[in-house]
Amino acid sequence: MGPKDLGEATSNDVNHKEDGDDDSVDHVRSEKQIVRFGSDAVEAALKSLALDKDGAQRVIEHGDEFASEIRNAAHAVLQNLSLKGEEVSSNLYIPRGL
DSSP, X not given: OOTTTTTOOXXXXXXXXOTXXXXXXXXXXXXXXXXXXXXXXXXXXXXXXXXXXXXXXXXXXXXXXXXXXXXXXXXXXXXXXXXTTSOOOOOOOOOTTO
8 A cells, every 4th residue: 555545645746736736735635634533533433332243234234324424423523623713603593691
């Protein structure tokens, strides 16, 4: 498995950047790192649960539901963390005193 398989930039990638591509290359690297965080988190959860063969098979049989739950959780946490410290407009009314 080479660097490309691991999502790492090679010297070729860096040498072929054009002016103005720095931001897009950094963005791609950031996204790949976030994907690795998510993958590592799922692996850690699997290890901590130590699913037996039957349990793992049930998860596989419900793969679409599993993927949907992961997507929903990832969406929520990505949105929450990416907006931390920023004011976000809302049309929700929060009564005083709460």
